[in-house]
Amino acid sequence: MTEHELSLTGKSINEMSAEDAERITDEVAYAKRMLDILSLIPGSLEEYLSDRQGFLDRHGIRLCREDIDFLCCPKDPDEKLAIISDNNRISEMPESFFRYRQFIGNKIAIRDLMTKKLCDPDNINMKKWRARQIRRCDGVLGGLNESFVHTVVTYELAEGCSVGCKFCGLSAGPLKKVFFHTPENSRLFKDVLKSCHKILGDAAGYGMMYFATEPLDNPDYEKFEDDFYEEFHTVPQITTAAADRDIERTRYFITEISKGRGFIHRFTIRSLEMAEKILESFTPRELVMVELLPQFPEAPAFVPYVKAGRETEESGIQKADGDPGTICCVDGFCISFPDKRFKLISPARADERFPKGIYESEWVEFENGADFEEKLLRYITDELELDIPDGKVLKMYDHxxxxxxxxxxxxxxxxxxxxxxxxxxxxxxxxxxxxxxxxxxxxxxxxxxxxxxxxxxxxxxxxxxxxxxxxxxxxxx
Ligand code: SF4
Missing domain, CATH: 1.10.10 (Arc Repressor Mutant, subunit A)
Incomplete structure (x- = not known):
């Protein structure tokens, strides 16, 4: 790092000149692009090593070879580890590496803030119940639980899913219904959001607008997103497996994020062809706040599918300890708008009883916003088990x-x-x-x-x- 770059290390992006902020944002975007390519495209590391500059030119990565080498293939990995473990050696890191690392550190800090504070509901019963489920998940999911934010509510705008991923951890059925943004539906949506906000507090604004659904299956998703923004002043995070379906539509969502209306989106990358299309269609800057998840076996960073849902249906329940056995990050309510009903859900490790890796209560149907509010409150008051039951034999979980x-x-x-x-x-x-x-x-x-x-x-x-x-x-x- 130069003296000037070093002088900026303690400053946030808002405390520096526009020129510095621009350079640093580009560095993070290019470093991320390089890592995205390496994680998605088979043979890309070998390709880079055989022709470094040619590779960077072809992929439009405007970082020097020394920066990229330090990031992903250092000559001396032990020396790199020694540099990054010693605060007095910051100057020996390239600025791009320092800033990319800081960017990841910030994302992890925000994830932790969501778990500990932002998703913590105001309602005292829900707060107590969710806190215990998080602790229960420490036991049943182990360290992997740290990556689950335990959001307290999620909103479904369709029933079923058109994508049909073979790895679907939620075993989503085929797309059956879409909740369109008619005046009547928008009214119901806004009323339910208002009730959730009133009962659960701002935590209700950290839910997603999908669960066992594909958000982009709803052609009116953007309109509901505006309704959501009106209530919570943020847009929900999207995880989509259909980001390549309509590139300009997808661009709209990532532009919203870049305007600061939300925090992050995630694209499930289903195939090499899809990976190439996404990398070609969006600039590194556009994808800074989008995580690309390699979900096809040829990808260098492919991690075997979580054994839950469709995977357990295909290959039976397998007790692999390095696998959380669930993809459910909700400890609270799943609200289905097409069917006007809600259920309580909570992560479990997939087994014979919970093949999807989720506890799911019976559905509770509602007629309208007022009815929803009354039934949700009644559920929270009457159904959640909050204290040790009296007179009942106590058992420890088997694990x-x-x-x-x-x-x-x-x-x-x-x-x-x-x-x-x-x-x-x-x-x-x-x-x-x-x-x-x-x-x-x-x-x-x-x-x-x-x-x-x-x-x-x-x-x-x-x-x-x-x-x-x-x-x-x-x-x-
Ligand atoms: S993983 Fe998501 S997109 Fe794929 S089938 Fe399941 S719900 Fe649909």
């Missing part, structure tokens, strides 16, 4: 065992989480829950009788285990 981690007693999930048991009474209570034959009162009585805990400690710790998602609840039994 937990009691053991030792780093020489300390713990509850250990076979998917990676370890919850330390710091006191002997905690160990005993965990053992009693794991036995799966006692109710809460009996567990407290036993630990008091054995002189391990005072009743208030025992009750307190059972509640902690409940909040930590260790004790099986009715919807997952």
């Amino acid at each position: 937990f065992t009691l053991g030792e981690h780093n020489g300390k007693k713990c509850i250990i999930s076979r998917f990676g989480e370890a919850i330390p048991l710091k006191e002997p009474y905690m160990v005993r209570i965990a053992e009693l829950v794991k036995e799966g034959v006692h109710d809460r009162r009996e567990i407290v009585d036993i630990s008091v009788y054995e002189k391990l805990a005072r009743p208030e400690n025992a009750y307190w710790y059972l509640n902690r285990l409940w909040d930590a998602g260790c004790i099986a609840e009715k919807i997952f039994e």
Whole structure:
């Protein structure tokens, strides 16, 4: 980095000259384009290595070869690691690499902010329920849970999906209905959004306008997006597998994002042909805020499909521990507009009982906005299990065992989480829950009788285990 580039490292893009901001934005876009090509196009790294400048010229990547080498094929990977691990060696990184890394760091920070704050609902029951589901998912999904934001609501504008991806983790059926933007439908949509906003708070504005649907199947999606923006002053994130269907329509959505009306979109890339079309049709700057997901096996960065939904139907339930077994990132309500109904959903690891990797309640039908609001509130008040049930035998989820981690007693999930048991009474209570034959009162009585805990400690710790998602609840039994 030059002295001038170094002097900018502590500044945000808004605190620098237009010229610097422009250069840095380009650097990030070109670095991202290079990585997108390498992740999508088979043989692209070899092609680059055999003719570096020719490759960069052909793909319009205006970064020098030294920058690209440092980014994706450093001569000495250990030295690169040493540079990026040492804050005093920032000047040895190319500015493009430093800024791209910062860009990814910011995206991760925003993702974490969504999980911890932005998607956290105002409604106290929903807040408590969602917090426990997030902790439960730490146990059942392991570290992979960090990539799930646990949004509290999602809105479907169609029933079924026209794309029919063979890897669909939600087993979406064929497209059956589309919710068009008629005056009546727009009224219902706005009323439901308003109710969600009133009940759940701003978190309702971080939901998506799709679930087991393809957003671009709805020709009026843009109009609903405007209604959504009117209510929440943001546009929802889109994940689409049909970004190549109508390039100019897709360009509209990414332009909206670049105007700051939203944050990010994701394109599922189904084939090499689609990858080439997307890379040709959009400039690196246009795709800065669009993640391209390689979902075809020839892609160098292809990751085997999540074993849920269609994949479990095809190949049966497989318990691969490196796979979360779900693609559901919603802990809350899925609202279907074509059918005027909603259901509670929550991630699970795909198994015989939850082949899609999702808990789904029965649907609740509604007539209009007022009816929706009343039924949603009633559901939240009456149906969510918030506290440890009285008089019911408590069981620990099967994926937990009691053991030792780093020489300390713990509850250990076979998917990676370890919850330390710091006191002997905690160990005993965990053992009693794991036995799966006692109710809460009996567990407290036993630990008091054995002189391990005072009743208030025992009750307190059972509640902690409940909040930590260790004790099986009715919807997952
Ligand atoms: S993954 Fe998405 S686009 Fe593909 S079939 Fe499923 S819902 Fe449709």
